[in-house]
Amino acid sequence: xxxxxxxxxxxxxxxxxxxxxxxxxxxxxxxxxxxxxxxxxxxxxxxxxxxxxxxxxxxxxxxxxxxxxxxxxxxxxxxxxxxxxxxxxxxxxxxxxxxxxxxxxxxxxxxxxxxxxxxxxxxxxxxxxxxxxxxxxxxxxxxxxxxxxxxxxxxxxxxxxxxxxxxxxxxxxxxxxxxxxxxxxxxxxxxxxxxxxxxxxxxxxxxxxxxxxxxxxxxxxxxxxxxxxxxxxxxxxxxxxxxxxxxxxxxxxxxxxxxxxxxxxxxxxxxxxxxxxxxxxxxxxxxxxxxxxxxxxxxxxxxxxxxxxxxxxxxxxxxxxxxxxxxxxxxxxxxxxxxxxxxxxxxxxxxxxxxxxxxxxxxxxxxxxxxxxxxxxxxxxxxxxxxxxxxxxxxxxxxxxxxxxxxxxxxxx
Numbered sequence: 001x002x003x004x005x006x007x008x009x010x011x012x013x014x015x016x017x018x019x020x021x022x023x024x025x026x027x028x029x030x031x032x033x034x035x036x037x038x039x040x041x042x043x044x045x046x047x048x049x050x051x052x053x054x055x056x057x058x059x060x061x062x063x064x065x066x067x068x069x070x071x072x073x074x075x076x077x078x079x080x081x082x083x084x085x086x087x088x089x090x091x092x093x094x095x096x097x098x099x100x101x102x103x104x105x106x107x108x109x110x111x112x113x114x115x116x117x118x119x120x121x122x123x124x125x126x127x128x129x130x131x132x133x134x135x136x137x138x139x140x141x142x143x144x145x146x147x148x149x150x151x152x153x154x155x156x157x158x159x160x161x162x163x164x165x166x167x168x169x170x171x172x173x174x175x176x177x178x179x180x181x182x183x184x185x186x187x188x189x190x191x192x193x194x195x196x197x198x199x200x201x202x203x204x205x206x207x208x209x210x211x212x213x214x215x216x217x218x219x220x221x222x223x224x225x226x227x228x229x230x231x232x233x234x235x236x237x238x239x240x241x242x243x244x245x246x247x248x249x250x251x252x253x254x255x256x257x258x259x260x261x262x263x264x265x266x267x268x269x270x271x272x273x274x275x276x277x278x279x280x281x282x283x284x285x286x287x288x289x290x291x292x293x294x295x296x297x298x299x300x301x302x303x304x305x306x307x308x309x310x311x312x313x314x315x316x317x318x319x320x321x322x323x324x325x326x327x328x329x330x331x332x333x334x335x336x337x338x339x340x341x342x343x344x345x346x347x348x349x350x351x352x353x354x355x356x357x358x359x360x361x362x363x364x365x366x367x368x369x370x371x372x373x374x375x376x377x378x379x380x381x382x383x384x385x386x387x388x389x390x391x392x393x394x395x396x397x398x399x400x401x402x403x404x405x406x407x408x409x410x411x412x413x
Contacts, residue, residue, distance in 0.1 A: 002129040002226070006122055007057055013050040013118045019080035020045040029339040032079050034360040035349075043070040046080030046120040053123050056130075068136035071127045073356065076222050076347035077306035082338055084117030128224030137224060138352040145225040148232060152214035153183040159214075165190035166209055169197055175208035178245045180259070180274075182252035183215050184381035192381050195408035196251045196277055202413050203289045205280075207249065212239045217266075218258035218307075223348040230266055233258075237267040251277040251404050253308035253380035254346075260312060276308060278379045278403055282317040285324045293412040295327035300406070301373035302330065303364075303387070304340040305380035318379050318403055325410045331371035333364070341367070343378075345386035361390035368398060375399045377406060 003010075019032050020042070031037050036045040043052065052070060055061035131137050132145075147156035165186065171179075179200065185193040200207055214236055220229035240248070250256050256276040264270060284290045300322055308314045315337045322330050335341060344350070344360025368376055376391075376398050378384050387400045 003053060003056060003126045006126040009119050009123050010050055010053040010057055013047065015047050015051060018083045020047050029083060030335045031341065032083050034075060034077060034342045034344060034363065035073050037363065038356060038359050039073065044073050049074065049124050050118065050120055053127055063130060063134050063136060065136060068131045071124060071131060072138055072348065072352050074124055074347050075342050075344060075349050075360065076121050076124065077342035078121055078310040079342065080120045081117045082310050125222060125224060129226045132224040140351040141223045141348050144223065144351060145220060145228045148215050148220055148228055152232065153187060154215060154219050155183060155187050157187045162186050162213065163209055163211060165193050166197060171197065171207065171209050173208055175206050176244065176246040177205065177207040178210055178240065178248050179207050180213060180248045180250040180255055182250055182255040182381065184385060185251055188385055189381040192251055192402045192404055195404040198408055198413040199404060199411065202411060203284050210239065210243065216255040216258040217262060218254045219348065221262055233263050233266045237263060237270065240272055245272050248272055248274040249277060249280055250274065251381065253305035254382060257307040257311050276314060276379065278314065278318040278321060281407060282320045285321060290407065290411060292326060292410045294410050296325055296406065296410055297327035298375050299329045299331055299373040300375045300377050301333055301368055301371045303343065303376055303378040303383060304337055305378055305383045306342050306346055308379055309340060310338055321403055321407065322377065325406060331373045333367040333371060343383045343386050345382055350386060357386065358390055358393055361386060362394055365390065365394045365396060373398065375401055377401050377403055379403045
């Protein structure tokens with residue numbers, strides 16, 4: 001079984017309570033596991049998942065529908081791994097502060113002396129891959145994989161309509177820079193793709209849109225559909241190589257994480273770099289290339305996408321961009337940054353258990369309202385789409401906007 005590849009990781013978990021119990025310390029955590037907070041069963045936490053993995057590996061437990069249900073009740077938000085970082089949390093406890101906690105892993109890695117957390121998400125995804133092989137995957141996620149195999153996107157929309165949103169634009173088909181819009185921005189949140197492209201055009205960035213773009217593979221990998229994801233990744237890498245792309249820009253947190261972390265695992269070293277749009281925007285604004293023509297005059301609270309923040313360490317750039325927009329007053333929820341509460345939609349949970357996904361998002365609404373902000377901003381199309389559903393369910397009038405939409409509005413494009 002594929003879980004064998006994560007045997008060592010499963011053995012490293014000492015089954016403490018850090019990833020399950022409420023934490024309130026100098027490192028900023030208030031609650032850790034969003035699913036555990038809702039369901040309150042051990043088998044819905046990282047510690048529970050790691051225990052399941054341990055007994056699957058030693059043969060005293062077998063995969064079943066009940067086991068699969070537990071395994072798929074997870075957003076893969078990485079909060080369990082964040083709280084499991086030994087050196088970072090020790091430094092925070094002795095007064096090292098949040099910045100040092102975030103910086104410490106990279107410093108220690110440079111000296112080959114880091115104490116890594118237990119990679120609980122890796123263990124979980126390996127068990128999900130086994131569930132796929134055994135036919136135990138939830139039906140909605142099976143359908144997602146079928147859609148990706150047929151139309152190269154998890155929504156099952158015609159591949160031919162992937163760039164319908166760009167018909168109002170004039171963009172080249174060849175360039176060294178490519179805009180990798182991603183599936184959610186292309187099919188469900190086209191305003192994000194359009195805002196991204198217009199910002200690039202008006203900031204003098206020469207880029208191409210590539211009709212051959214397929215799903216980045218991340219939604220498939222998170223759900224355990226390893227083989228289908230590999231096809232998506234191999235196609236994309238081959239296509240980008242053939243077109244001599246040197247730089248990818250994406251507005252999607254999921255795509256950014258996949259290209260950085262997953263694609264090299266499948267295709268080796270990549271001949272191109274990748275920037276999340278928040279990173280590029282911070283650079284363009286710093287260079288004076290983004291021409292702001294309008295004050296927004298709004299209090300904005302930023303939601304850290306799990307796969308951009310905890311997974312990839314990008315916290316400052318989106319805030320730099322928001323603080324650069326005239327009239328924006330930036331607010332913070334508690335917890336925030338590395339301890340930010342998940343939106344609830346990741347890891348396939350929005351497809352496999354949509355009610356639970358919304359409940360997790362609803363749990364963040366009081367902290368958002370507490371800031372007094374009229375706009376909730378994020379840097380992930382999937383987060384925006386989900387929070388729109390959450391705010392509707394909560395009966396709140398807080399606008400949900402992507403970072404690119406706010407910048408495009410301030411630019412008047």
